[in-house]
Amino acid sequence: MKANCWMGRGSVEVREVPDPRILNGHDAVVRVTSTAICGSDLHLYDGFIPTMKKGDILGHEFMGEVVEVGPRVRNLHVGDRVVVPFPIACGRCAACALGLYSVCENSNPNAGLAERFLGHSPAGAFGYSHMLGGYPGGQAEYARVPFADVGPIKIEDGLADEQVLFLSDILPAGWMGAEMCDIKPGDVVAVWGAGPVGQFAVAGAYLMGAEQVVCIDRFAYRLRIAERAGATTLDYEEVDVRDALLDLTAGRGPDACIDAVGMEAHYANPALYAYDRTKQATRLETDRPYALREAVMSCRNGGIVAVIGLYAGFLDKFPMGAVMNRSLTLKAGQCHVQRYLKPLLARIREGDIDPSFVITHRLPLDEAPRGYQLFRDKQDECNKVVLTP
Ligand SMILES: [Zn+2]
Ligand SMILES: [Zn+2]
Numbered sequence: 001m002k003a004n005c006w007m008g009r010g011s012v013e014v015r016e017v018p019d020p021r022i023l024n025g026h027d028a029v030v031r032v033t034s035t036a037i038c039g040s041d042l043h044l045y046d047g048f049i050p051t052m053k054k055g056d057i058l059g060h061e062f063m064g065e066v067v068e069v070g071p072r073v074r075n076l077h078v079g080d081r082v083v084v085p086f087p088i089a090c091g092r093c094a095a096c097a098l099g100l101y102s103v104c105e106n107s108n109p110n111a112g113l114a115e116r117f118l119g120h121s122p123a124g125a126f127g128y129s130h131m132l133g134g135y136p137g138g139q140a141e142y143a144r145v146p147f148a149d150v151g152p153i154k155i156e157d158g159l160a161d162e163q164v165l166f167l168s169d170i171l172p173a174g175w176m177g178a179e180m181c182d183i184k185p186g187d188v189v190a191v192w193g194a195g196p197v198g199q200f201a202v203a204g205a206y207l208m209g210a211e212q213v214v215c216i217d218r219f220a221y222r223l224r225i226a227e228r229a230g231a232t233t234l235d236y237e238e239v240d241v242r243d244a245l246l247d248l249t250a251g252r253g254p255d256a257c258i259d260a261v262g263m264e265a266h267y268a269n270p271a272l273y274a275y276d277r278t279k280q281a282t283r284l285e286t287d288r289p290y291a292l293r294e295a296v297m298s299c300r301n302g303g304i305v306a307v308i309g310l311y312a313g314f315l316d317k318f319p320m321g322a323v324m325n326r327s328l329t330l331k332a333g334q335c336h337v338q339r340y341l342k343p344l345l346a347r348i349r350e351g352d353i354d355p356s357f358v359i360t361h362r363l364p365l366d367e368a369p370r371g372y373q374l375f376r377d378k379q380d381e382c383n384k385v386v387l388t389p
Contacts, residue, residue, distance in 0.1 A: 002389065003057040003140035004368035009047030012058060012369050020136060020144035025072035028148030030082060034161040035062035035138045037368070037385040038169060039195050039262075040310050042376050044129070048263060048286070049312055051113060051130040060086035060126040061168040062138025063161060066148075073149045082152035084145050085337035086169045088124040088135060091150030095123075102334035107147065108133045117313060122334060139368055141389045153341040162356040162386065163348055166196070170384075171355045172340035173308055174200025174260065180306035180331040181256030183208040188249050190214045190298065192291035193260035193309060194222035194233070196358040196384045201258050201308070202231045203353055214248060216241055216291075218266065221381040225358070237268050242298045253300035261291035262309025279316055286313035296322050296330075307332035358384040365389040 003017045020029055038061055043049050063083040066076050076082065089096050089104035096104050104123035108114060111121035113131045124146075127137020136143065145152060155164050174197045181189055189205045191198045194217035205213045206229070215226035216234045223233040234244050245254055267273040267290040276288040295305050296319045305328055323330055347353050360383040363371050371385040 001141040002365060003136070004059060004365060004387070006044060006052050006056045006058055007054055010045060012045065012372050014366050014368055015055070017057065017140070020142050022068055022070045023144065024146060025070040026147050026149050027070040028066050028073055028076055028145045028152070029068040030062070030064040030084065030143050030145055030152075031067045032062050032064040032138050032140060032143055032389050034064070034165045035059050035140075035365070035387050035389070036165060036168075037139070037371050037375050037387065039197065040128070041372070043262075043264060043310055043312070045372050045376060046264065049129050050117065053130060053134075056127070056129075056134070057136035057140055058127045059137030059139030060128055061165065061170070062126075062143060063155070063165050063168065064143075067142070069148065075149055076152065076154070081155045083155060083164050083167045083341070084126070084138065084143070085151045085167075085341065086125050086128075087334060087337055088126065088133065088146050089150055089338055090147050096150075099336055099339045101336040101338040110134060139365065139387060141365070151338055153345060155345075157349065159348065160356070162359060163354060164345065165386065166200075166355040166358070167337070167341055167344055167348075169335065169337060170196045170358070171200050171344055171353075172337045173197050173335040174202075175204040175340055175344060176333070176335045177201040177258045177260060177306050177308035178204030178208050180308075180333075181205065181258065181304050183210050183256065185209050186211045187255040188212045188214065189256045189258065190216065190245055190254040190295070191226075191231070191258045191260055192216045192295055194219070194226045195260065197308060198258070198260035199225055199229060199358055200355065201260055202226050202229045206230055207347075207352060212248070214245060214254065218268075219378055222383060225383060241294055245298045249300065253298050253303065255300055256304040256306065257295035257299045259292045259295050259305070259307045259309045263287035263289075263311050265290040265292075276316065285316040287311045287315040289315040289318060293317065293319055296328065299328055302327045304329045304331060308335070359386055361385040363387055
C-alpha cells in the first residue's frame with residue numbers, strides 16, 4: 001500500500017510499504033477513506049518530537065471502512081464505516097475505567113521510553129513516535145487499529161467524511177479545552193491559537209454558555225474564521241494581548257484561558273523570541289511557552305488555565321508565582337477522545353456544529369508532502385488539509 005512516511009526533519013514522502021495485518025484478536029484493519037494533517041504532525045515534521053525513525057508512517061486523524069476484524073472484535077463488522085480516535089486505549093485498565101483514555105495503561109508497548117521523558121507513560125497513539133508505541137499512522141491506504149472493540153465509532157447515517165473525520169482528534173480536543181474551563185454564564189474565555197483546535201474551542205465555549213470568547217493569533221485568515229464563530233479577535237503582533245484582555249474584562253482578566261498553541265509558539269517580542277528559540281535549538285529547553293506564559297499572566301485571579309496545545313518536555317521561565325499566589329487552576333491533557341465520540345457525533349447530527357468549516361485544502365494522499373509544506377508555512381491561507389488515499 002501507499003503511506004506517507006516521516007523521512008527526517010522537514011521531509012515526508014509517500015512510499016510503498018507492506019499492507020497492515022491483524023496482529024491481535026482485538027485488531028481491525030481499516031481502508032482509509034479520509035485522513036488529515038494535524039498541527040501535532042507539524043511538531044514531528046519540524047523535528048521536535050524525540051524517538052521518530054526514518055520511514056515511520058504518519059497520521060492520527062483518519063476514518064474509513066473496516067475490511068478485516070480480529071476474532072475478539074464483536075462490535076464491528078467488515079463493511080462498517082468508522083472514525084478512529086487518535087489515542088489507542090484498551091477500555092479495561094484503571095485509567096480507561098476513569099474515562100482517561102489518552103493515558104491508558106495498556107496500549108503503549110514502549111512505556112519505558114516515555115517514562116524517561118515524562119515520568120509515567122501516556123497511551124499509545126497512531127503515527128506519533130516510538131515513545132508513544134511506534135504505531136503506524138493513518139495517512140495511508142490502510143491502517144491497523146488496535147483495540148478496535150473500544151475506540152472506533154460507527155457512522156451509520158449519511159454524514160459525509162468531512163463532517164465526522166475530526167471526531168478523531170481536533171473537535172473533541174477543542175471541546176475538552178472548553179470543558180476544562182468550567183464555564184458559567186457570563187464568563188469570558190480567551191483562546192490562544194486560532195488554528196482548527198482553537199477554532200473548535202471557541203465553538204465549544206459558546207455552546208457551553210460563555211458570554212464572550214476572545215481568540216488570539218497573528219494570521220488574519222485564521223482570525224477571520226474565529227470571528228465567524230463569534231469570537232472577538234486579537235492580533236498579537238498588533239496589540240499587547242494582556243492589556244487588551246484587561247480592557248475587555250473591566251481590568252480583571254478572562255475567567256478562563258485556553259492554550260491551543262503549545263510548544264512551537266511565536267512571539268511578537270523579538271528579544272524574548274530569540275531567547276527561547278536559542279534555548280530550544282541548543283536543547284536547553286524543548287518547548288517555547290509564550291502562549292502559556294501570557295495565558296497565566298492574563299487570567300483573572302482564581303481563574304482556570306487549560307492547556308490543550310502540545311508540549312513535549314521542559315520549558316523555561318514558567319510563572320509559577322502567578323499560579324500559586326493568584327489561586328489559578330492549571331488543567332491540561334491530551335484529549336480523551338473516546339469519551340466525546342458519542343455526544344459530539346450527536347451534536348453533529350443535530351446540526352449544532354459542522355466541523356467541516358475548518359477545511360481549506362483537499363489533496364490526494366500522493367500530495368501529502370505539499371500538504372505538509374502548505375500547512376506548516378501557512379501558504380495559500382492553509383487552515384486544515386484533508387488527504388484522500
Ligand atoms: Zn491531531
Ligand atoms: Zn486502558
